[in-house]
Amino acid sequence: MASPEPDSARARREMAVEIEDLRHAYGDRVALAGVTFGVARGEILGLLGPNGGGKTTMFKILSTLLPVSHGIVRIFDHDIRREAHHVRSHLGVVFQHPSLDPKLTAMENLLHHGHLYGLRGPALRGRAEALLCRLGLAERARDRVETLSGGLTRRTELARALVHQPDLLLLDEPSTGLDPGARRDFSGYLAQLRDQDRITVVLTTHLLDEAERCDRVGILHQGKLVALGTPDELKAKLGGDVVVIHSGSPEGLRVRIRERFGCEPVLVDGSLRVERPRGHEFVREVVDAFPGEVKSVTYGKPTLEDVFVHLTGRRLWGEGANGGAV
Amino acid sequence: MKGLILPVLTLCWREVVRFCRQRSRLTGAFVQPLVFWLLLGGGLRASFRPPGTPAGTSYVEYVYPGILAMVLLFTAIFSTISVIEDRHAGFLQGVLVSPIPRPGIVLGQALGGTTLALVQGVLFLVLAPAAGLSLSLASVVTTVLVMILIAFGLTSLGLVIAWRLESTQGFHAIMNLILLPMWVLSGAFFPMTGVPGWLGWTMRLNPLTYGMAALRRSLYLGSPAAAGPVPQLIPALGITVVFGLLAFMAAADAARRSTV
Numbered sequence: 001m002a003s004p005e006p007d008s009a010r011a012r013r014e015m016a017v018e019i020e021d022l023r024h025a026y027g028d029r030v031a032l033a034g035v036t037f038g039v040a041r042g043e044i045l046g047l048l049g050p051n052g053g054g055k056t057t058m059f060k061i062l063s064t065l066l067p068v069s070h071g072i073v074r075i076f077d078h079d080i081r082r083e084a085h086h087v088r089s090h091l092g093v094v095f096q097h098p099s100l101d102p103k104l105t106a107m108e109n110l111l112h113h114g115h116l117y118g119l120r121g122p123a124l125r126g127r128a129e130a131l132l133c134r135l136g137l138a139e140r141a142r143d144r145v146e147t148l149s150g151g152l153t154r155r156t157e158l159a160r161a162l163v164h165q166p167d168l169l170l171l172d173e174p175s176t177g178l179d180p181g182a183r184r185d186f187s188g189y190l191a192q193l194r195d196q197d198r199i200t201v202v203l204t205t206h207l208l209d210e211a212e213r214c215d216r217v218g219i220l221h222q223g224k225l226v227a228l229g230t231p232d233e234l235k236a237k238l239g240g241d242v243v244v245i246h247s248g249s250p251e252g253l254r255v256r257i258r259e260r261f262g263c264e265p266v267l268v269d270g271s272l273r274v275e276r277p278r279g280h281e282f283v284r285e286v287v288d289a290f291p292g293e294v295k296s297v298t299y300g301k302p303t304l305e306d307v308f309v310h311l312t313g314r315r316l317w318g319e320g321a322n323g324g325a326v
Numbered sequence: 327m328k329g330l331i332l333p334v335l336t337l338c339w340r341e342v343v344r345f346c347r348q349r350s351r352l353t354g355a356f357v358q359p360l361v362f363w364l365l366l367g368g369g370l371r372a373s374f375r376p377p378g379t380p381a382g383t384s385y386v387e388y389v390y391p392g393i394l395a396m397v398l399l400f401t402a403i404f405s406t407i408s409v410i411e412d413r414h415a416g417f418l419q420g421v422l423v424s425p426i427p428r429p430g431i432v433l434g435q436a437l438g439g440t441t442l443a444l445v446q447g448v449l450f451l452v453l454a455p456a457a458g459l460s461l462s463l464a465s466v467v468t469t470v471l472v473m474i475l476i477a478f479g480l481t482s483l484g485l486v487i488a489w490r491l492e493s494t495q496g497f498h499a500i501m502n503l504i505l506l507p508m509w510v511l512s513g514a515f516f517p518m519t520g521v522p523g524w525l526g527w528t529m530r531l532n533p534l535t536y537g538m539a540a541l542r543r544s545l546y547l548g549s550p551a552a553a554g555p556v557p558q559l560i561p562a563l564g565i566t567v568v569f570g571l572l573a574f575m576a577a578a579d580a581a582r583r584s585t586v
Binding site for chain 2: 063064065066067085088089091093095097098099100101103104108112113115116117118120144160161
């Protein structure tokens with residue numbers, strides 16, 4: 001199967017994940033409608049999207065829980081359909097729902113997991129101790145998981161997924177239920193793994209701050225990958241700044257802004273969004289032009305949510321809704 | 327094959343550890359069959375003398391092996407429920423993405439369930455003298471062996487169900503329609519002697535009837551007449567082994583087909 005061109009063969013070796021035209025449907029409901037992308041080795045890729053966008057299906061297929069029904073998925077150049085066994089030994093998986101045994105201690109959970117991968121003895125114990133230490137869990141290693149806080153449990157889940165030294169770490173909504181501080185810590189650990197162990201990370205999220213900290217972000221919407229790039233690249237695609245205008249009569253104002261400034265404001269959740277270079281000047285012009293109609297104006301550099309709105313015309317709901325994912 | 331031993335043992339070990347750490351399960355495991363035995367035995371002893379057994383056999387004694395089988399059945403039911411819960415949002419998620427083949431996972435679960443059932447069965451076996459049974463060493467050893475075979479079969483049967491069901495809600499219907507009638511119609515509760523023909527045939531087709539027979543034969547190893555008119559030990563054991571193997575293969579197949 002080796003490619004005749006050395007360059008592309010080398011490029012392929014540098015890829016951790018390659019996905020071509022991946023489709024999946026649950027009965028009539030299409031979850032993935034032809035998705036193609038690749039993940040380079042040592043990269044942190046975030047899949048951002050609302051619930052029902054296809055993230056969880058993608059996660060289940062990559063983690064070998066769902067079979068590939070259409071398309072090709074290769075992980076470290078192994079076809080996931082034909083060589084699932086081989087692929088599994090390279091994967092570390094952190095699930096959205098807890099997968100530790102709450103009746104076992106953190107250490108016992110790690111040892112148990114190591115045994116599943118054929119590891120044993122002092123080597124396994126040493127590796128588990130080092131991991132717990134590195135993730136700041138050394139003092140709680142002998143406590144049952146049911147007594148740990150949400151943040152500590154999450155870190156133990158991560159430690160468990162790393163016991164067998166995986167090359168690709170898959171995480172489904174890893175910071176569900178964590179406060180922003182704990183989320184930042186968790187992202188810090190992932191960056192450390194990428195830098196020190198050159199582990200490739202693919203995670204799904206509906207949280208903007210989590211997506212912002214990824215090397216690249218793919219936006220999944222209605223089963224399609226509508227954008228893929230670094231957070232800066234994605235934001236640069238928008239025309240400069242984002243101005244959001246709140247008004248008592250947004251529909252009327254929208255028409256008048258279009259006529260006056262020749263741009264197309266988008267009505268999202270009752271407020272008008274305009275993407276424009278030199279947004280601060282536009283703010284002044286709008287307020288001067290329609291003094292009675294503008295209740296408030298916000299102006300800022302675009303966020304990933306603005307990118308999402310730009311691409312889909314919808315808001316990525318629930319930035320604060322941590323536990324909302326089903 | 328060699329690479330499977332460690333994962334299978336660790337899955338089995340985990341079942342035992344978590345069982346020991348749940349005090350309510352520990353107490354329940356011992357107290358529940360005791361209560362059933364006292365209620366059924368005490369309640370029915372005046373009105374029911376098991377036909378086909380030697381004169382003087384009380385119902386308390388008759389139903390004792392039946393309660394022993396009930397202990398094994400309840401443990402199997404409990405393992406089944408925990409597998410259904412574990413699959414979607416729990417411990418099994420991590421096991422399913424590991425390189426262990428599905429039959430290996432099922433074997434670990436079946437051996438774990440068997441171990442728990444056996445521990446509880448042995449605890450209850452200690453009460454045999456209270457039922458009026460005096461057991462020889464050979465009898466105890468055979469009984470333990472038979473309990474292992476029955477427990478493996480019942481746990482595997484439970485796993486067939488667990489790997490096919492999406493939620494625990496459907497399980498209650500199956501438990502009431504299949505598992506509990508299997509116990510009632512195994513000779514645990516009443517003997518086959520004198521029942522209507524259709525019921526007799528149902529009991530003959532029930533695999534647990536042979537497990538139950540093997541249990542009675544091994545408890546009365548020295549005095550076969552006291553076991554009553556049930557199948558002989560060797561054929562009963564043979565059918566129990568075959569049932570266990572078939573149930574395990576069906577469970578492994580159900581696990582292989584399961585997508586999540």
